[in-house]
Structures are given as C-alpha cells and as structure tokens.
Amino acid sequence: MATAAVQTTNRITGQRKWWALATVLLTMFFSSMDQTVVSTAMPTIISDLKGFSLYAWVFSAYMMASSVTVPIYGKLSDVFGRKPFYLFGLIMFGIGSAVSGQAHTMMELIWARAFQGIGAGAMMSMPRATVGDIFDPKERGRWMGVMMGVFGLSSIIGPALGGWITDTFSWRWVFYINLPFAVLAIIGVLFTLPRVRAEHQVKVDWFGSVILVVGLLPILLGLTWAGSKYAWGSPVELTLFIGGAIVLVLFILWERRASDPILTPVLFKNRTFTTSLILGVLVGMTMFGSLMFLPIYVQGVIGLNAQSSGWVMAPMMIGFIIGSMASGQITSKTGRYKVLGIVSAAVIIVGSFLLNRMNINTTWPTVVVNMVVLGLGIGSLMPMMNLAVQNAFPYRMMGTVNSTQQFVGSLGGVIASPIFGSVLNKAFAHKLTTAMPATLKQYQSKLAGINPQQLLTKQAQQSIASDFSKFGAAGHQLYLQLMHAVKVSLTFGIHRLFEVGLVFAILCFIATFFLPEAKLKGQEYFEDAGDQTKASTAATE
Known part of the structure; x- marks a missing residue:
C-alpha cells in the first residue's frame, strides 16, 4: 500500500485506490449500521436510564448535529482535501461512541450523541466524495451501486446485531462496537488518502458557516417537535420556522458577496442540480415514510412478534440492494441515466400503490412482495441521482456538490417524520x-x-x-x-399515510422527466484538475 503523498487535488490513482475504496465501504457500513443498532437497543436504554420523556432526543441530537455539518465538511474538503476531515469525523465519532457507552443519565447520552453526530457529518459526506476521487462518472455508477448496497446490508444486519449485543452483553456495547471499526478506518485513511495542499491562498467562509448552522438548527428543531410536542401552527413552531428562515435569508445574502462561499449559489442555477435536489427530497419522504411506519403496520395489524421487528424491513432492504447494484451496472455500461431514472420512479409508484392496497386481512408474504418492489425502485433511483449531479459539475467542486445534495436529501426524512406522524395520529x-x-x-x-405507536408496546x-x-x-x-x-x-391511519406516500411517489415520477440527460464523462472529467498531482514524497504503489 502506498504512503499518502502531498498533492494539489484529491485524486486517488494506482493500486492505492482499492485500499481507499475498502476504507470508504468500511466507514459507510459501520456508520450507517450505528443508527439501526442503537434503535434496537433503545427500549433497554430507556428502561436503564429512566428517560422515556427524552427518548426522541437521542436521535434528534445526532441527526441535527450531523445534518448541519455536512455542507461545511463538503466545501472545506474541496479546498484542504478529504483526509483531515475524514480523520476528524472518525475521531469525533469514536469519542462520541465511547462517551455514549459510559452515559449514566439520558442527558449525558444525548450530549454524547450530539458529539457523535458532529463526526457523523463527515462520515456521511466524505465516502461519496472519495469514490468520486477514485473513479470517473462512467465507472462510478457501479461503485455508487455497491455503496448503496452496503447501506442496505447494514440496515439488515444492524437490528439483529443490536438485539444480540444488548441481550448477550449490555446496551453499552452497541456504542463500543464502533471503536474497532473506527480504528481500522482511521488507519485506512492515513495510508490511502492524499494530503492536499491548496494551490493558492484560501479564505475560509467561517462567518457563513456559523450563519448556516444558526439558521438550520431552529428549523430542524421545529420539524422534530412538529405534530408531537407542539402543533404545527403553535407560537413555538412558528417562531422556530420564521426565525430560522430569516437567518437563512441573511445567509443567502452573505454567500452572494463572499469571495469563496461555503455554499456556492451558482449550484442552484444548474437544472440538473435543482431537479436532483427535488427528486432527493421526494424519494427521501417516500422512503422514510415506509421505513418508519411499515414496522408499525406489521406489528400492530399483521401481528408479527415485536421481537422479530428488527427483521421487518429486511425485504425492502434486499430490494434496495438489488436495485442499486443493477442500476449502477446499467448506468456504467450505457453511460446514460435518464430513462433508468424514469423507470425507477415508475417502480416506486407501483410499490407505493401496492402498499395502499394493504388492509387488515393482508398476509405477511404479500407485505414482503410489496416491500421488495418499493425497495427495487428506491434503490435504483438514488445512486443515479448522485451520479447525475456529480457529472454536471467540474471535479474541483465535487465535495461541495455532494454534500449539498446529501444535506438537502436528508431533509426529506426530517420533513417526512412529522408530516407522516401527524397524518397517522389524526386518522x-x-x-x-x-x-x-x-x-x-x-x-x-x-x-x-395517545400515540398509536405507544399502544403497540407490551407494557x-x-x-x-x-x-x-x-x-x-x-x-x-x-x-x-x-x-x-x-x-x-x-390500519385506517397507515392507509392514509401510504396515500400521502403515493402522492410523493407520483411527484417524484413527474420530476424525473425534467432531469436533463448528459452523457457520463470518462477520464476527461478530471481534466479541470489539470493533472496537477505532484507528490512531494515518492509514492510506492
């Protein structure tokens, strides 16, 4: 394996790229698995720490900390390289995991999860960008599919692993299990990712970064509380939304004047970028609505044992893996993506329609088929969107483009939770x-x-x-x-919820027709970097 050299770009070539890819896949696997492992252990954690009233904050603190940092990591990594931010994220995530395992109160756990989330923001944005440093867009399709497959696999393994660790050892080990993975990933990053030296003096837009965080936090907080702790139109919710929106307007005005903005406004003038962002939000809302509420249907209506709930989403994730792998191979082979996007969105509509046909008499095998179909559509569409956006911008902007798209896409899940929750509770x-x-x-x-989800608990x-x-x-x-x-x-409430999901699926299908088609670039994609890679130390492949 090569010793990482000092370069002027993030490009990774030679045999080192396969070690870098292995590091990326390892990071993606354990970081995405963390959420499902923790979810499985939460009933035990709540019982031990006696903090049911603070239960939601264990996830909200992590989500908000990771979401607001993603755009910042992406921009800075384009300038200073992926390596320092990858390392920073892994170290922060590892420390947060260790402290979470040591928590003796719910508040300690919440603060530790926020700390962990700051590191997770880097681990969310760096892997996709690093794959872009290794492969050109035409090659990248199949590897994006592999990355999505790793995400799906971790979602299947996570719940079972979380349950086994909690029952066999202690819930604290669901956090400690991250540490050996983090150490392996840190070693991989140290030896495979290049050190990047900026070619010219760069003025970091720290003020813009602060404004962005200050504007996003109240909006994310409002979405977390909406429909559960406070009504959508309550004074608290309106204050959070309006206050956050005002700060974000100030952020936009500042970014237009900044010499090197943290979030480049020109991105939003690109039709491929804006269409992909809309698609990302719609797919996110369709997917997270299913991920959050299908287990409730299976447990509460079909009557599957709650102890088996960790496996409920396995069929959908299997479909997701197959769809993402097939989509990546087709895209890399043809160099085109629009028709595939339209077909994938049509499959999502079919999957959503099948979910709408379920009732109180639906059997488990029927649910499995429906979930597989929906997973196939979502799995094939998501890597295609990532690829289209990366292909639309020069290589030197890839970190910024990736992280912005990822951040906006994650908002789909954040928005979906309170909307679907309100629909279910009211119906x-x-x-x-x-x-x-x-x-x-x-x-x-x-x-x-009473939240209908609470009625399903054994207690x-x-x-x-x-x-x-x-x-x-x-x-x-x-x-x-x-x-x-x-x-x-x-059943009635979840049926109404699936109707809303079908509307999002139809809108997603319509949006795919507005996605511009552009032939995927090969090695010319890296030409804007000017082949400026200069090793200050001899690299040994």
Whole structure:
C-alpha cells in the first residue's frame, strides 16, 4: 500500500485506490449500521436510564448535529482535501461512541450523541466524495451501486446485531462496537488518502458557516417537535420556522458577496442540480415514510412478534440492494441515466400503490412482495441521482456538490417524520371514534391523545388488559374488542399515510422527466484538475 503523498487535488490513482475504496465501504457500513443498532437497543436504554420523556432526543441530537455539518465538511474538503476531515469525523465519532457507552443519565447520552453526530457529518459526506476521487462518472455508477448496497446490508444486519449485543452483553456495547471499526478506518485513511495542499491562498467562509448552522438548527428543531410536542401552527413552531428562515435569508445574502462561499449559489442555477435536489427530497419522504411506519403496520395489524421487528424491513432492504447494484451496472455500461431514472420512479409508484392496497386481512408474504418492489425502485433511483449531479459539475467542486445534495436529501426524512406522524395520529383518532364498540365508548377518553405507536408496546397492552381484569370473565372479551378497534383504526391511519406516500411517489415520477440527460464523462472529467498531482514524497504503489 502506498504512503499518502502531498498533492494539489484529491485524486486517488494506482493500486492505492482499492485500499481507499475498502476504507470508504468500511466507514459507510459501520456508520450507517450505528443508527439501526442503537434503535434496537433503545427500549433497554430507556428502561436503564429512566428517560422515556427524552427518548426522541437521542436521535434528534445526532441527526441535527450531523445534518448541519455536512455542507461545511463538503466545501472545506474541496479546498484542504478529504483526509483531515475524514480523520476528524472518525475521531469525533469514536469519542462520541465511547462517551455514549459510559452515559449514566439520558442527558449525558444525548450530549454524547450530539458529539457523535458532529463526526457523523463527515462520515456521511466524505465516502461519496472519495469514490468520486477514485473513479470517473462512467465507472462510478457501479461503485455508487455497491455503496448503496452496503447501506442496505447494514440496515439488515444492524437490528439483529443490536438485539444480540444488548441481550448477550449490555446496551453499552452497541456504542463500543464502533471503536474497532473506527480504528481500522482511521488507519485506512492515513495510508490511502492524499494530503492536499491548496494551490493558492484560501479564505475560509467561517462567518457563513456559523450563519448556516444558526439558521438550520431552529428549523430542524421545529420539524422534530412538529405534530408531537407542539402543533404545527403553535407560537413555538412558528417562531422556530420564521426565525430560522430569516437567518437563512441573511445567509443567502452573505454567500452572494463572499469571495469563496461555503455554499456556492451558482449550484442552484444548474437544472440538473435543482431537479436532483427535488427528486432527493421526494424519494427521501417516500422512503422514510415506509421505513418508519411499515414496522408499525406489521406489528400492530399483521401481528408479527415485536421481537422479530428488527427483521421487518429486511425485504425492502434486499430490494434496495438489488436495485442499486443493477442500476449502477446499467448506468456504467450505457453511460446514460435518464430513462433508468424514469423507470425507477415508475417502480416506486407501483410499490407505493401496492402498499395502499394493504388492509387488515393482508398476509405477511404479500407485505414482503410489496416491500421488495418499493425497495427495487428506491434503490435504483438514488445512486443515479448522485451520479447525475456529480457529472454536471467540474471535479474541483465535487465535495461541495455532494454534500449539498446529501444535506438537502436528508431533509426529506426530517420533513417526512412529522408530516407522516401527524397524518397517522389524526386518522387513527378519527377512525377510533367510529370503530370503538358502544360498550367501550367511556374508555375512549383514556386513549385520547395517545400515540398509536405507544399502544403497540407490551407494557401498554399489559396496562390496558389489567384495567379490564376488574370486570372478571367479561373483561377479557372487552379487551379483545378494544384491541380490534385499535387494529382497525391503525390500519385506517397507515392507509392514509401510504396515500400521502403515493402522492410523493407520483411527484417524484413527474420530476424525473425534467432531469436533463448528459452523457457520463470518462477520464476527461478530471481534466479541470489539470493533472496537477505532484507528490512531494515518492509514492510506492
């Protein structure tokens, strides 16, 4: 393996590129697996640290810290190279993981997760950019597909691994397990990624970075709370949204005057870029709506054992892996992507339509087929969007382009959560008023305002059953009638949710027709770098 040299670009060539690719895939695998592993362990963590009221913040702190840093890492890595930010992200993620494992209160865990999220922002943006440093756009398609496949694989393995670690050792080890992976990745980065020396004096737009963070945080916070802690139109929500929007307007005005802006305004004048951003948000909302709420349907309506919930999304992820791998191969072979994008979006519509046909009598095999179809469509479309955007801009801007697209795409999931949550809760409450038997109408007030997801927990159902036990033998029948009404109402609510998802899928399909087609570039893609790679130390391949 070569010793990393000092260069004027991020380009990685020779045998070293395969070691760099292995490092990228390793980083993607353990960083994406972290979220699913932690999710599986959360019930145990909540029980141990006694912090159910702060449960959502374990994820929100991580999400906000990682999201707001992604654009900053991307821009700086174009100037100073990927290596220092890759290393910084891995070290921060490792420290955050270690501190999370040592947490003794929920607040300690939340702060540690925020710290971990700062590192995760680099680990989200650097891998895709590094693949772009290795392969030209025409080659890159198949490797983007492999990266998406690694993401899907980690989503399948993560829940099972999280459950096994929690049961066999302790929930603390779901965080400690990151440390050996982080050490291996750090070694890989040190030896495979080049040190980059800027060719000219660069003035970093630190003020713009601060304004961006200050503007994004209240908006992300508002989206996290909307529909759950506060109503969408509440004074708190309006203050967060309006305040954040005002700061972001100031950010835009500042960036137009900055000599080297952190978020280049010219990006948004490119039709490929703007169309891909719209597609990213729509696909994100369609995908995250399924990822978050399909397990509720499977557990609450079909009745799959909650202990098996970690495997619920495996069929969709298998479809995702197959779709991403096939999409990458087709794109690399043809050098074209628009027709593939249209077909992929059409498959997403079919998958969303099939989800809308599910009802209280739907069987598990039918759900599996529906999830595989949706996964195929989403998996084939996502790498294609990344490739189209990278191909539309010169190589020297790739970090900025990648990170901006990734940040905006991640907003799809952030926006989807409160929207879908509100749709489910309102539809569930409405249907429950008609589905509840007359003999149980007086019990309805006790369920008012309860999140339907909470009713699926073993503790909640035991509590309800115990309330009915005082009625003697008839109490059990009353309990079964109540749970049937809950199941009918939950099916109704999730059906409304899938209808919203179908609307997003249709909009996504329409948007693909506006995506400009451009032949994928080969080695000429790197010509804007001027082949300026100059090693100040002899590189040994």
